[in-house]
Amino acid sequence: xxxxxxxxxxxxxxxxxxxxxxxxxxxxxxxxxxxxxxxxxxxxxxxxxxxxxxxxxxxxxxxxxxxxxxxxxxxxxxxxxxxxxxxxxxxxxxxxxxxxxxxxxxxxx
Amino acid sequence: xxxxxxxxxxxxxxxxxxxxxxxxxxxxxxxxxxxxxxxxxxxxxxxxxxxxxxxxxxxxxxxxxxxxxxxxxxxxxxxxxxxxxxxxxxxxxxxxxxxxxxxxxxxxxxxxxxxxxxxxxxxxxxxxxxxxxxxxxxxxxxxxxxxxxxxxxxxxxxxxxxxxxxxxxxxxxxxxxxxxxxxxxxxxxxxxxxxxxxxxxxxxxxxxxxxxxxxxxxxxxxxxxxxxxxxxxxxxxxxxxxxxxxxxxxxxxxxxxxxxx
Amino acid sequence: xxxxxxxxxxxxxxxxxxxxxxxxxxxxxxxxxxxxxxxxxxxxxxxxxxxxxxxxxxxxxxxxxxxxxxxxxxxxxxxxxxxxxxxxxxxxxxxxxxxxxxxxxxxxxxxxxxxxxxxxxxxxxxxxxxxxxxxxxxxxxxxxxxxxxxxxxxxxxxxxxxxxxxxxxxxxxxxxxxxxxxxxxxxxxxxxxxxxxxxxxxxxxxxxxxxxxxxxxxxxxxxxxxxxxxxxxxxxxxxxxxxxxxxxxxxxxxxxxxxxxxxxxxxx
Numbered sequence: 060x061x062x063x064x065x066x067x068x069x070x071x072x073x074x075x076x077x078x079x080x081x082x083x084x085x086x087x088x089x090x091x092x093x094x095x096x097x098x099x100x101x102x103x104x105x106x107x108x109x110x111x112x113x114x115x116x117x118x119x120x121x122x123x124x125x126x127x128x129x130x131x132x133x134x135x136x137x138x139x140x141x142x143x144x145x146x147x148x149x150x151x152x153x154x155x156x157x158x159x160x161x162x163x164x165x166x167x168x
Numbered sequence: 169x170x171x172x173x174x175x176x177x178x179x180x181x182x183x184x185x186x187x188x189x190x191x192x193x194x195x196x197x198x199x200x201x202x203x204x205x206x207x208x209x210x211x212x213x214x215x216x217x218x219x220x221x222x223x224x225x226x227x228x229x230x231x232x233x234x235x236x237x238x239x240x241x242x243x244x245x246x247x248x249x250x251x252x253x254x255x256x257x258x259x260x261x262x263x264x265x266x267x268x269x270x271x272x273x274x275x276x277x278x279x280x281x282x283x284x285x286x287x288x289x290x291x292x293x294x295x296x297x298x299x300x301x302x303x304x305x306x307x308x309x310x311x312x313x314x315x316x317x318x319x320x321x322x323x324x325x326x327x328x329x330x331x332x333x334x335x336x337x338x339x340x341x342x343x344x345x346x347x348x349x350x351x352x353x354x355x356x357x358x359x360x361x362x363x364x365x366x367x368x369x370x371x372x373x374x375x376x377x378x379x380x381x382x383x384x385x386x387x388x389x390x391x392x393x394x395x396x397x398x399x400x401x402x403x404x405x406x407x408x409x410x411x412x413x414x415x416x417x418x419x420x421x422x423x424x425x426x427x428x429x
Numbered sequence: 430x431x432x433x434x435x436x437x438x439x440x441x442x443x444x445x446x447x448x449x450x451x452x453x454x455x456x457x458x459x460x461x462x463x464x465x466x467x468x469x470x471x472x473x474x475x476x477x478x479x480x481x482x483x484x485x486x487x488x489x490x491x492x493x494x495x496x497x498x499x500x501x502x503x504x505x506x507x508x509x510x511x512x513x514x515x516x517x518x519x520x521x522x523x524x525x526x527x528x529x530x531x532x533x534x535x536x537x538x539x540x541x542x543x544x545x546x547x548x549x550x551x552x553x554x555x556x557x558x559x560x561x562x563x564x565x566x567x568x569x570x571x572x573x574x575x576x577x578x579x580x581x582x583x584x585x586x587x588x589x590x591x592x593x594x595x596x597x598x599x600x601x602x603x604x605x606x607x608x609x610x611x612x613x614x615x616x617x618x619x620x621x622x623x624x625x626x627x628x629x630x631x632x633x634x635x636x637x638x639x640x641x642x643x644x645x646x647x648x649x650x651x652x653x654x655x656x657x658x659x660x661x662x663x664x665x666x667x668x669x670x671x672x673x674x675x676x677x678x679x680x681x682x683x684x685x686x687x688x689x690x691x692x693x694x695x696x697x
Contacts, residue, residue, distance in 0.1 A: 081278040081325060088281060113326040115280055118287035149357045150291065219571050248573035258566035261560075273572045321572075 062090050071099060073106030074138075079116035079118055087116065091123045098130050103165055107138040117150055124156065133157060135165040170359040172197035172329065173218065178227035178237075180213060186385060187213045188224070190354055193380050193390040200355050200362040202372050205382035206407065215365045215380065219253050220244050232328075249277055251329040252322030256337050258314040265301035266293070266317045273324040292320040294351060296426040312343035316350065323354075330354075332364040336371050348374045369408065381407070433519065453653050458577070462651065466585050480583040488549045488584070489591030493598060495548070496541055500599035503536055504528060504606025512615050521615060525625035528607035533634045539600035539686055542645035545592060546678040550649040553584055554674035557657025558667040564658040566658070581654045585647065592646035593639045637693050644689065645682045652678040 060083035063074045071094060094102055096116035104120070106112075121155055124134045137158045139147065147153045173195040180188045188210045195201045205211040216222040217229060220236055229236045232247050239247070260269045270289045274280055280288075282298075295300055296316040306314055315335060322330055329343065335351065336344035348371050355362055355375070366372060379396045381389040383403045389396060396404065406413070417425070468474055502626050511527040557580060560566050569576045604626060611617040656674035 081274070081280065084284065085279045085281065088284060114288050114291055115278070115326075117285060118284045118291060121287050122283055221567055221570060245573045248571060251571065253562040253568065253571045255568055259564040261565055261568075262563075276572065276574050284572055428555065 060086065062087060064094075065091070065105075067103075067162060068162050068166070070101060072103040072162065074105040074108065078111040078113075079109060079119075080111065080113045081087055081115045083116040084113075084119050088119045088122070091119065092126070095123060095132070095133055099131075099132060101133045101135065102127070103135050103137055103162060105137050105162070106140065106143055108133055109140070109143055112146055114150075117146070117152065120156065121152070135159060135168075137165050138165050170197040171195070173363075174228075174230040175218075176228040176230070178214070178217065178224050178229065180217065180222065180227075182213075188217075189228075189385040191382070191385070191387045193387050195361065195363060195380075196378055197361050198359050199377035200351070200364060200375050201378045201380060202376040203363065203365045203380050203382065204236070204367065204372060204407070207365055208384070209382040210385045211365050211367075211382050212333065215331060215363075218363065219251060219331055220248065238403075249273075249325055251331065252319075252324070252325050252327040253331045254315060254318045254322050254333065254335060257331045258306070258318035260314060260317055260321065262306050264305075265302065265305065266298065266304050266309070266320075268322050269306070269317060270321045272321065277325060289320075289323075292323055293317075295354070296320045297322070310343075311339055312347060315339070315347060319350065319354075326358075328359065329361045329363065332362070332366075334366055335364060336366065336368045343418045344368070344371065345374075351375050368409075443510075454659075455651065458581075458655055458658065459651055461575075461577045462581050462585055462654070462661055465575060466582045469578065474578070476582050476586060477579070480579075481586045484583045484587035485591055487552075488545065488587045492545060492548055492595055495626060496544055496595050496599050497602045499540055499544060499605040500532075500537060500603040503540060504532065504603035505610045507531060507536070507603070508607040508610040508615070512611075521611075521617060522621060522625050524607065524611050524615065524617070525622050526629035529569055529604055529626045529630045530634055531605075532603040533600050533638045534557055534632060535638070535686075535690070536640040538596045538638045538645060541592060541595045541599050541642060541683065542649065542682045543679055544550075545588070545595065545646075546649045546652075546682060549584075549588070550653040550678045551671045551675045553650065553653030555667055555671045556580075557654055558660035558670050559664075561658060561660040562663050562667060576658075577654075581650065583648045584654070588646035588650045589643055592649075593642040596638060596642040597635075600638065631658075635691070641689050644685055648681050648685055649678045652681060683693040 060076055060079060063076075063142055065072045065161070073082075073087075073094075077083070079087060091102075102123075111157060120136070122168040127134050137159045138161060139158060144153070144158075147156065147158070157165070157168070159168065171194045175194065176192050178188050178191040179186065191210075191214065203211050203214060213222065217224055217237070218231075220239075224237050227237060232250060234243065234247070236244060236247060260266070261272070265274070267286075269290045270292055271285050274285050274288065277408070285291075289302065290299065293301060296319050298313060298316050298320065299308070301313070301317070306317070309317060319330075332351070335347050339347065350363065351364070352375055354360070362375075364371075364375065376393055378392060379389065380387055381396070381404060388401060389399060389404055391399075399405070463534070465474075466476065507528045508524050511524045512521060515521050515523050515527075560580075566576050569579055608619070608622055608626075611622050612619045653674045654668040656677070660670050
């Protein structure tokens with residue numbers, strides 16, 4: 060897995076690519092937590108290049124969302140491929156996370 | 169149909185006794201395959217080969233792109249991360265809580281943070297209907313709950329293969345049916361390959377996509393449920409219709425047996 | 430029918446094969462245990478610290494009362510028995526030498542080892558044995574967790590630390606027992622008794638005792654684990670193996686004691 064952090068019109072977008080699994084989740088978590096400890100108001104995660112996410116990846120986002128809710132921050136997930144969306148649905152988390160089709164929808168909401 | 173595991177010409181012995189006699193079949197990917205057979209059919213032995221607890225005398229088990237029959241420990245440890253096993257008695261470690269049991273494979277094989285693991289543990293336990301039982305010890309759980317906790321532990325690392333050894337053994341019919349339903353639910357939610365060893369026909373008809381039947385060390389059948397129902401193989405019919413084996417001796421044989429020669 | 434000779438040689442052969450298989454299995458276990466205890470931590474697979482501490486409490490801390498009481502009694506018995514002989518030659522003060530030296534060199538290590546073999550060696554066998562019969566060992570293997578690293582290594586480390594530690598406690602309390610009896614019943618001067626003990630004991634006495642204790646700790650752990658892993662059936666066999674572990678480890682502890690005592694006598 061590779062993680063890029065892009066600045067899009069002043070919004071921070073985390074762009075992981077490849078598999079988010081047991082072995083790459085810790086890296087994703089440390090990136091996420093680094094931004095969260097800075098109390099970033101809104102964080103965007105772009106899933107376009109994610110091929111697979113397992114329960115450790117889901118758990119990482121659950122942790123991130125929990126931490127952000129404490130200070131009123133928002134974690135928005137964008138561009139989920141159908142396979143990934145399905146996994147969120149199975150985990151009953153598709154209504155918990157803010158999920159958007161693309162970055163502009165996410166920024167606008 | 170994509171193949172997940174292919175077994176070729178498997179022969180194995182316990183001491184001098186040939187337990188599996190040249191067994192060959194393949195297990196389809198992403199489906200529930202039931203390995204069916206009576207006592208002494210060799211089904212438990214076969215399962216032990218598939219999860220790497222026993223090595224065959226000869227033959228191949230192709231899984232995950234390699235032959236696990238000839239792998240060394242180190243290579244096989246990589247395969248082990250991709251398989252989960254529910255043992256007959258659940259085999260939870262009695263000295264650890266349910267949560268620690270589920271965390272065991274994670275702690276051993278990953279660098280995940282403790283807090284991430286806690287979320288994962290709660291997710292896995294919720295999946296098997298055991299939310300809130302994190303801090304219970306196995307001895308405080310009923311038989312059915314132990315098996316559910318065993319499934320949660322087997323799924324800890326999101327395996328590609330999930331093996332069940334006699335899931336209904338020792339359970340009352342209602343609990344056993346609940347477990348079958350859980351297996352069905354998991355099978356629909358995850359793209360895993362399920363391999364269930366059992367002799368319980370009601371459970372077979374409920375959960376199986378594909379059936380392999382072993383009889384006295386031979387694979388006598390491999391096919392879908394409908395094909396199983398339609399089969400006219402005598403041993404399969406006996407199994408389906410729950411008929412006992414009729415042992416017929418000639419008078420001479422009978423005399424020989426009781427005279428003790 | 431088999432002839433008598435065939436039966437006889439068959440008996441010898443079968444038992445020899447069983448014995449060699451036993452030796453082979455035991456050496457494999459010893460090999461693996463030492464690998465996971467001392468080599469694999471260097472390769473980045475650390476030992477389980479929490480489990481080790483837990484075992485230390487079970488093996489060591491919980492044995493302190495029984496070891497202390499027995500050491501105290503043995504110290505008193507030793508003083509009485511020595512006094513019985515020394516009274517005749519009027520050399521009562523040498524009670525201090527006899528108590529001090531025989532305790533540190535011999536009795537403290539072996540008594541501690543026997544107590545621990547009965548308490549902890551048997552519980553190792555029972556714990557591993559019941560895990561074996563409940564398929565928990567198989568479960569560990571399929572999870573890619575080495576049962577020896579997971580179960581035996583923490584016990585080994587605990588034994589290697591705690592058996593010498595308990596032996597030191599037994600040394601001290603035993604000598605205290607001898608002292609108490611000597612200054613009361615035998616009416617020896619307390620200061621003289623302490624002085625005599627100090628003079629009689631050399632560091633070597635204590636160290637050889639501790640080396641023995643370390644070796645006994647290893648023996649007890651390996652025997653307990655070996656018997657535990659040998660369990661194939663159910664509860665009945667767990668019980669049988671537990672008993673066997675106590676008998677075997679006490680036997681081997683005494684064999685090793687003989688070996689070390691000879692070694693120290695002839696070479697040190």
